[in-house]
Amino acid sequence: MTNKKRVHQQVSECSVNLSRYKSATQRKLTSSTIAWSIFFLLLATTSRLFAQNIVTIPVETAKNAMVLQTDKDGRLGIIYFGSRLANNKEYAAIPNQYNLKSDNLPTYNSAYTPAGTWNVIEPAVQITHADGNMSLDLKYVGSDTKKIDANVSLTSILLKDPLYATEITLLYKTYFKENVVEQWSVIKNVEKKPIRMQKYASANLYLMGNDFYLTHYNGTWGNEMKPEEDHLSHGIKSIDSKLGTRANLLEPSAFMVSFGKPATEDEGKVLLGQLAWSGNFKIDFEVDNYNNLRLIAGINPYASEYQLAAAQEFTTPAFIYTFSSNGKGEASRNLHHWATKYRLLDGEGSRLTLLNNWEATYFDFDENKLVDLFKGAKKLGVDMFLLDDGWFGNKYPRDADTAGLGDWQENVKKLPHGIGYLVKEATAAGIKFGIWVEPEMVNPKSELYEKHKDWVIRQPNRPEKYYRNQLVLDLVNPAVQNFVFGILDTLFTKNPTLAFIKWDCNAVIYNAYSAYLQKMGLPQSQLYVDYVKGLYKVLERLRAKYPTVPMMLCSGGGGRVDYGALQYFTEYWPSDNTDPVERIFIQWEYSYFYPAIASCNHITNWSKLPLKFRTDVAMMGKLGYDIVVDKLSEKDLQFSQQAVATYHSISDLVWHGDLYRLVNPNQNPLASLMFANAEKSRAVVFNYLTNTRFMPGATPQPIQLKGLDATKNYTVKEINLYPGTESSLQSTTVYSGNFLMTVGINPDVDLERASVLLEVNEVK
Structure with a gap:
């Protein structure tokens, strides 16, 4: 039965x-x-x-497994997390090998720990029932695993409260080859009246071990993704955001947990995870009395109690993770393979190189100046010109970031012939045309603010508090959703050949209050959650009508980089800081969680380092320029034209190759990483000097390569040389893959050769 x-x-x-x-x-x-x-x-x-028979439920990928099992009382726990066993019938015997005795043990390893009843530890779910009872007990009812295709499966596990009509379904979507799991929960109110949810996590993991090391990130504008590693001790360590929008500005939800000792690139057990949610999040790491780790991830319960009406259900965002027994490198490649195939929009496609006008003109431009820049884009050899901020607003012209935001009509003084004229001129110049928008925000000095204060998130009885002279529009309101969708829809309707959108988001939510929620009689505590839901509704409508247009996800730099948003975007902007040395570190850390094809890297004048160094760094992702081409010297222009051509020759390796980090700049005076194709027949290696202190000669030791075939032979050639310079490497020498991965190759990086790009090709 x-x-x-x-x-x-x-x-x-x-x-x-x-x-x-x-x-x-x-x-x-x-x-x-x-x-x-x-x-x-x-x-x-x-x-x-x-109280049913003991049920064992393995959730497996090619290399890994998480195993859930019911106890004699029907409560569901996690009994194993780690490498997959060859014989899955042996999973059921795992609990017999542990001597864990406690009245509260079923809550320690609970697959979804409820609050109240006899639980005294951090819960994953907390509910107040219609009658005011704040307790919840969850018992196993049934489970089902369905194969979506040859690689993807979905396991559903139904839990119910024995006394209240509350149902929770735990869902585990596995990507077998990629060793990635998406996990989320669905809470259904089967009671006759509304219930209130104080906490509603996406995932509750239980990791067995003795020592755990957490790598998490902090930062701010221009200083994103600064890693910190903590040895987790008893108690709870949390990473979270309460910013509302631009949620990852101070701390992203992406993290790593190493088991037993800090994992390296190629050794150690490590879990990489993040919450696919573009709003407030909270992830708790609790070492329990048995020295095991409880991990609870989901929407931040801070100021976010949610009312769930009778017969309604709430779906939490996905918690995405992968586990590797072979270090951080393998784990990150798991995520890259998964993201490019299943999550990132057009992840297996190509990307447009571009010239942006922002650092060339800022707000000071007109259509003639822009058309002149088109010629530079064509001369450079890039695919597209991107018009940034400052093109709109008439009553309050967008001549600075203090006015005009929200008034999305072309500024007649700057652009008397409109965007359509620029699109035509760009086409005539042989390039595509893209445009910047920031549709979620408004300046108080704008016509939109004057006409629709009720559309703005603001406390009606408190002084307004601005972030970068902006306030946030209330995307909980369907009318605001229509307005935001209409901004993009109008641009595309008037300009069908518009080729690219840069979607920015520069403000956080202050004085959280929604006039719409008040009008609808809904609690204000739903604003943070319903805002993100409203944003996703707009993006879903946009993608339904314009499914293939490339879009950059920007948020004053890396303030909104997550897989919840990236399902609608082709790429993201890691940081407004384009100093190439800083970018090496920023892009290095992002690379653990996101593939290079998604990373927008621009060459700018932020740094006085040579143009070659700036260019080489930008080539480790999606290449762009933010310069005035006509101001380049003859040699710099020649180099840049050559670099664009070189980039096109290696871009498929960067976008779709396997990434191997060779030398960590956090631990060494240089950085080295490489991308190799799946056939192990071709690779490109990026090498940079990151410490400008005196070095006695060139790189003292060879760098061991990875991802090649030990039985194949290869040549190594330096590419992207500046005009008039010669390489110190012999491009005709043949090396075995075994030699290159055991002994290595010395790129001769020093103060005179601060960046060196190497192309590795199989000799057939």
Whole structure:
């Protein structure tokens, strides 16, 4: 008998027994006695309903497994997390090997820890029922695993409260070859009145071990993705955001957990994870009394109590993770393979090289100046010109970031012939045309603000507080969603050949208050959650109508980089800091979680380092320029034209090759990484000097390559040389893959050769 049939049969028996009991005792017992008798009969029958045979549920990928198992009382726990066993029948015996004795053990390793009842540790879910009861107990009802295709499976596990009509389904979507899991939960209110959810996590993991090391990130504008590693001790370590929008500005949800000792690139057990959510998040890491690690990830419960009406359900965002027993490098490649195939928009496609006008003109431009820049883009050899901020607003012209935001009409003084004229001129120049928008925000000095204060997130009785002279529009409101969608839809309708959108988001939410929620009689605590839902609704509509247009996800730099948003975007902007040395470190850390094809890297004048160094760094992703081409020297122009051509020759390796980090700049005075194709026949190696202190000669030791075939032979050639310079490497020398991965190759990086690019090709 299946679990589902057994449940239905036991529920039927429960109803029949109740009817018989009532009939037999109605004439003999007082109403009070009847009530208590029925209660105890219900309790006994319900216990029988949920106390089923022990059920073991493996959630497996090619290399890994998480195993869930019920106990004698029907509570679901995690009994194993790690490398996959060859014989999955042996999973059931795992608990017998642990000597863990505690009355609270079933809550320690709970697959989804409920608050109240007899739980005294951090919960994954906390609910107040319609009658005011704040307790929740969850028992296993049934499970099902379906194959979506040859590689992807979905496991669903239904849990129910024995006394309240609350259902929670845990979902595990596995990507077998990529060793990646998406995990989320669905909470359904089957009660007759609304319930209130104080906490509603996406995932609750239980990791067995003795020592855990957490790598997480902090930063701010221009200083994103600064890594810190903590040895986790007893108690709770949390990473979180309360910014509302631009949620990853101070700390992203991406992290690593090493088991036993800090993992290296090629050694150690490590979990890489993040929450696919573009709003407030919280991830708790709790070392318990058995020295195991409880991990709870989801939407931040801070100021976010959510009301769930009768018969409605709430789906949490996905928690995405991968596990490797072979270090951080393999784990990150797992995520890259998964992202390019399943999550990043057009992840297996190509990207446009571009020239942006921002650092060339800032707000000071007109259509003639822009058309002149088109010629530079064509001369450079890039695919597209991107018009940045400052093209809109008439009553309040967008001549600085203090006014005009929200008034999305072309500024007639700057652009008397409109965007359409620029698109035509760009086409005539032989390039595509893209444009910048920031549709979620508004300047108080704007016509939109004057007409629709009720569309703005602001406390009506408090002084307004601005972030970069901006306030946030209330995307909870369907009218605001229509307005934001209309900004993009109008641009595309008027300019069908518009080729690219840069979507920015520069403000955080201050004075959180929604006039729309007030009008609808809904609690203000839903604003942070419903804002993100509203944003996703707009993006879903946009992608339904314009499914293939490339879009950059920008948020004053890396303030919004997550896989919740990236399903709608082709790329992201890691940081407004384009200093190449800083970018080496920033891009290095992002590369653990996101593939290079998604990283927008621009060459600018932020640094006085040579143009070659700046260019080489920008080539480790999607290449762009933010310069005035006509101001380049003859040699710099010649080099840049050559570099664009070189980039096109290696871009497929960068976009779709396997990434191997060779020398970590956090631990050495140089950085080295390489991209190799799946056939192991070609690779490109990027080498940079990151410490300008005196070095006695060139790189003292060779750098061992990775990702090649030990039995194949290769040549190594330096590429992207500046005009008039020669390489110190012999491009005709043939090396075995075994030599290159065991002994290595010395790129001769020094103060005179601060950046060196090497192309590795198989000799056939």
